[in-house]
Amino acid sequence: xxxxxxxxxxxxxxxxxxxxxxxxxxxxxxxxxxxxxxxxxxxxxxxxxxxxxxxxxxxxxxxxxxxxxxxxxxxxxxxxxxxxxxxxxxxxxxxxxxxxxxxxxxxxxxxxxxxxxxxxxxxxxxxxxxxxxxxxxxxxxxxxxxxxxxxxxxxxxxxxxxxxxxxxxxxxxxxxxxxxxxxxxxxxxxxxxxxxxxxxxxxxxxxxxxxxxxxxxxxxxxxxxxxxxxxxxxxxxxxxx
Numbered sequence: 001x002x003x004x005x006x007x008x009x010x011x012x013x014x015x016x017x018x019x020x021x022x023x024x025x026x027x028x029x030x031x032x033x034x035x036x037x038x039x040x041x042x043x044x045x046x047x048x049x050x051x052x053x054x055x056x057x058x059x060x061x062x063x064x065x066x067x068x069x070x071x072x073x074x075x076x077x078x079x080x081x082x083x084x085x086x087x088x089x090x091x092x093x094x095x096x097x098x099x100x101x102x103x104x105x106x107x108x109x110x111x112x113x114x115x116x117x118x119x120x121x122x123x124x125x126x127x128x129x130x131x132x133x134x135x136x137x138x139x140x141x142x143x144x145x146x147x148x149x150x151x152x153x154x155x156x157x158x159x160x161x162x163x164x165x166x167x168x169x170x171x172x173x174x175x176x177x178x179x180x181x182x183x184x185x186x187x188x189x190x191x192x193x194x195x196x197x198x199x200x201x202x203x204x205x206x207x208x209x210x211x212x213x214x215x216x217x218x219x220x221x222x223x224x225x226x227x228x229x230x231x232x233x234x235x236x237x238x239x240x241x
Contacts, residue, residue, distance in 0.1 A: 006051050010236060017234045018043070018056045021217075025228060028221040039221050042087065044213075044231030046071070050078040052235055057084060065089040065108070065229050069096040076103070089171070089210075089229060091145045094118040102126035108133040108171040108210055111146045113158050120162035130165045133210055136192075138185050139175035146172065149192055156196070160203030169193070169208030174216070182216045186223035193224065 026036040045053050046067040053064070057080045066072035067090030087106045094115055101122040110116055110132045123130040134156060137146030147155050160167055170193055174185035189211060197206040212220025214233035221228060
C-alpha cells in the first residue's frame with residue numbers, strides 16, 4: 001500500500017474553501033430573503049482522507065455526507081465527530097443497510113419501498129429509528145436513482161407506515177445544466193416540497209429539502225434548499241481508486 005503523505009497546502013486550501021463557502025451559503029440565504037442560518041452546509045467527504053476532513057470539522061463543520069457505506073464505516077473511528085451529524089447520501093443497496101443501522105443520523109437516498117422495508121427491518125434490529133429523505137429523480141434521468149415526482153406522494157404514504165422510519169423531507173440531484181435551467185428544476189422540487197408540507201401527510205415531517213452541490217448550491221438556496229451538499233469545492237477534485 002502506498003504510504004500516505006499529508007499535503008499541508010491541501011489542508012490550508014480545505015480550510016480556506018470551507019470558510020469561503022460557509023460565508024457564501026449564509027450570504028445567499030439572506031439574498032433569498034431567509035435567515036443566514038436557515039441553510040446547512042454539508043461537507044461531502046467521498047474519497048477524502050480523514051487528515052483533510054478533520055481540520056474542517058475542527059473549524060465547526062457539523063454535517064458530513066458519505067456516498068459509500070464501506071468508506072463511511074472505515075472512517076468513523078478516525079474522524080472528529082463530536083457534535084457532527086452524519087448522512088449517507090449515495091445510492092444505498094439493500095445488502096449494505098445492516099452495516100449502518102444505528103450508525104447514521106440520516107439516509108438521504110431512499111427511493112423505493114423495497115429499500116425502505118430493509119431499512120426498517122435492520123434499524124428495528126438495532127433498536128434505532130432511521131431518519132430518511134426520499135430521493136426524487138427530478139430530471140427523470142435513466143442513469144440516476146430516485147423516484148419520479150408523480151409517484152412521490154404515494155411512496156411517502158407507504159414509507160410512513162414503517163415504525164422504525166421517520167420521513168424528514170426530500171433530496172434531489174438535477175441534470176447537469178446551466179444555472180437558469182438548474183433553477184427551474186430546483187423550483188419545481190421546492191413547489192412539490194411546499195405542496196406536501198401543506199398536505200400534512202400522517203407520519204411525514206416535511207422539513208428538509210436537500211438540493212444543490214458544488215456547482216449549483218447558490219442556485220439551489222435561491223430556490224428554497226435548506227441543505228446543500230458540497231464536496232469538491234471544499235476538498236478539491238475527487239480521487240478515484
